[in-house]
Amino acid sequence: MYAIVRSGGRQHKVAVGDIVEVDKIPTAKVGDTVELSTLLVVDGEAVTSDPWVLAGIKVQAEIVDHHKGAKIDILRYKNKTGYRRRQGHRQQYTAIKVTGIPAAAK
Secondary structure, eight states, X not given: OEEEEEETTEEEEEOTTOEEEEEOOTTOOTTOEEEEEEEEXXXXXXXXXXXXXXXXXXXXXXXXXXXXXXXXXXXXXXXXXXXXXXXXXXXXXXXXXXXXXXXXXX
């Protein structure tokens, strides 16, 4: 059984026990439980994609860690003008462990 969930404007395929890296959830602390909205649930041969049914299904997950991703170097350069700019970025992530996916009501 797995589900497609939405978090931070992105979609993730999750199953129970998976540890997934999502955009930082600033209000949650390590050990807290969060609910993720579900876009699709696949249980064996049964596929549930009806928005009315999925509105009542929330995937349960536990916050494992907050951390930063790899550094990205951003370089801007214009030829013959002496224009150079260097910038770096490290995205903030939250690691969550999926603890439960409720079955769709039939």
